[in-house]
Amino acid sequence: MSQLTVALDMMGGDYGPSVTVPAAVQALSLLPDLNLLLFGLKDELAPWLSRSQLDKHPRVQVQYCSQQVGNDDKAAYALRHLTDSSMRNALDALASGRARACVSGGNTGALMAIAMKTLQTLPGVDRPALITRLPQIGGGYALLLDVGANISCSAEQLVQFAIMGEQTALHTLGIARPRIALLNVGAEASKGNEAVREAGRRLSQHGELHYGGYIEGNELFLGRADVIVCDGFVGNVALKTSEGVAKLLLGQRKKSGFLSKFLTFCLKKRLSHLNPDQYNGASLVGLRASVVKSHGSAGSAAFLNAILQAISEIEHDLPASIAHRFDTAPQDSHAR
């Protein structure tokens, strides 16, 4: 297969093949160099493949599996017992070099655990981080990490996240010298918990990174930073809260009537850059290959965005860039 091969977990997410198959069809028609490896349960996937003629597509290989990771399966269980799941097989395809990136809408904890086991982290990286884009008020995006893969983080891990975020902003957003910030409860040096304060001290002393200090939750969308670093608990709550507010504003008036419909239309337009469908796709960075996590409730357009994101990471060889940065980064005195 060509260099541009992506493995897709067709079963992940709330809607499975009804979402993943149309997205695969579109991705193939948009990108003539793209090859896809599709993994799923035969009973559920085969009818969709046959209807869309993907089963006969020259740039598609299908591998049927006997298992599927459920949303409620614990990571340890999935890792040990679901070894013929679509998720596991898709990640194995990365480990064996048959594909260069994987997209799954499945259980984040299981994806993280299996990816760490099959792909392993890059040298210098303790744990991968889940990174996502946040739309910014002046246009463009900032990156937020971690958004849920690591519930509590040491200062050293937060510094590693900053380095991984910097490389992701540089290579996938094209930002020349990404500005890095730590998400905190205030701007003063004394604010926050010990891990955040210590990470702030280390980042201030890090000669190679463009670190600008703390930002607060109300500044996440103001264009003050390109890479915003926090632990996975805080990042997950911040991300979901902002999605919740955006959806609340769109959904709260169900009235019909022309004026209300018109207002909702205008509001949707105004809110479009906060719509998760438009910026779907959180990546697990810090692994030896690209793994993109699609939102569980993503529709076809959103799953397509996640595939495009995986392709962008392949094209920029993001894992190699991160590895190189860790290799060349000056060893700070605190490093393990």
Add this chain to the structure above:
Amino acid sequence: MSQLTVALDMMGGDYGPSVTVPAAVQALSLLPDLNLLLFGLKDELAPWLSRSQLDKHPRVQVQYCSQQVGNDDKAAYALRHLTDSSMRNALDALASGRARACVSGGNTGALMAIAMKTLQTLPGVDRPALITRLPQIGGGYALLLDVGANISCSAEQLVQFAIMGEQTALHTLGIARPRIALLNVGAEASKGNEAVREAGRRLSQHGELHYGGYIEGNELFLGRADVIVCDGFVGNVALKTSEGVAKLLLGQRKKSGFLSKFLTFCLKKRLSHLNPDQYNGASLVGLRASVVKSHGSAGSAAFLNAILQAISEIEHDLPASIAHRFDTAPQDSHAR
């Protein structure tokens, strides 16, 4: 003085007397039983008092102080060295029984530290929590705590917050049997950090509380719970993120033109229940008297709301209700 006496720190917040004096005038005219003790620097406060004739008001006592707590002052510094500040004197008036509630827009950390020193916590309460209202999609409010007074919290503290939140919802929101939830990164029992999981186990076994499990950031405004409990780091980020999204949506289009103005007007109306001005006033609960923290950037209407909240807490004798709940709550096997 009558039972309904509130001490106001006239210097706190970003605008000082220009905001606090008009709010005091309005509160006095709205409530014929209200008495106010005003604390501030003579140079700054006196001209405003004279202009508004508050200095001659029969239900007002003024006490001039020589110091003021700055937004950047550390809590320990304020506690030790700013003993004649307006904030300290206002809290001392509570400790001595001259007033039953205090409102300040000043530095949260200093307010917390001084209040703990002068007022002390109620028996059974380790640390006070900062609690605020969140507007809900179907109308009404939920309470979120802690929103920044306690950066990291033990399971035991989270359980205490749940009890304090329950009493606050019961007595200030009039909710008969408040539904309690823990803010977490997922709904399953295995999610979150150890403190949250352990708090979840204890709350499940607590026969007296109406505990409903975990909720996520996107559910904060959906009316799923009446009291939402988390540590102060997470609560602060969640609250500020939601304010940030709301302000982003209001502020992002500066274009003039009739249509844009009309849309902004409609949007503001739709967003009004998310406007911090309308639900200003976070309370420090768990102390022996009511302390309300007004938003630093609050205007007069918002500061007035904070005063009204303090009065509501006096009328319901919230500290006594919380103390009673801790006194009668069945001792769970984990309690210290």
